[in-house]
Amino acid sequence: MLTKSLAxxxxxxxxxxxxxxxxxxxxxxxxxxxxxxxxxxxxDHGKARVYGTAYSYAQGKRVERDVALRQLDDHHYRVDASWxxxxxxxxxxxxxxxxxxxxxAEALIQVDRNGxxxxxxxxxxxxxxxxxMPRRVNDREIEGALQALGYPVGD
Numbered sequence: 001m002l003t004k005s006l007a008x009x010x011x012x013x014x015x016x017x018x019x020x021x022x023x024x025x026x027x028x029x030x031x032x033x034x035x036x037x038x039x040x041x042x043x044d045h046g047k048a049r050v051y052g053t054a055y056s057y058a059q060g061k062r063v064e065r066d067v068a069l070r071q072l073d074d075h076h077y078r079v080d081a082s083w084x085x086x087x088x089x090x091x092x093x094x095x096x097x098x099x100x101x102x103x104x105a106e107a108l109i110q111v112d113r114n115g116x117x118x119x120x121x122x123x124x125x126x127x128x129x130x131x132x133m134p135r136r137v138n139d140r141e142i143e144g145a146l147q148a149l150g151y152p153v154g155d
Contacts, residue, residue, distance in 0.1 A: 089145035105134030
């Protein structure tokens with residue numbers, strides 16, 4: 001019984017002090033928004049960083065642009081198409097600044113040339129046992145999203 005109580009307390013502590021989490025909504029959006037990001041973190045607001053990067057190709061080279069996310073409330077951020085009329089693979093994320101134990105939580109959004117999100121994937125580890133943990137989007141996933149958007153990746 002004591003072991004079960006200690007295990008439940010440890011799990012509860014991980015939930016309260018665990019890694020950041022991210023969710024992306026692409027429906028029922030404010031006018032002009034591509035998506036709304038929900039960023040959950042277990043630190044002071046000044047110690048959390050919510051960010052976005054738009055990836056595309058121009059003249060055969062991959063281009064990266066920082067995307068400003070507009071804060072709607074404590075945990076929700078609006079994403080507007082600030083990159084122009086082109087398809088992009090948009091990586092959005094949240095990290096707990098100064099927390100070396102947990103990495104960032106990121107999601108990859110495929111956005112068509114009209115500024116409409118057509119696919120969303122939250123990056124998670126794939127453990128053999130247990131549930132996945134949030135992680136950073138990797139280069140292979142970005143390249144795959146760009147290729148799915150019609151860019152000639154690797155040519």
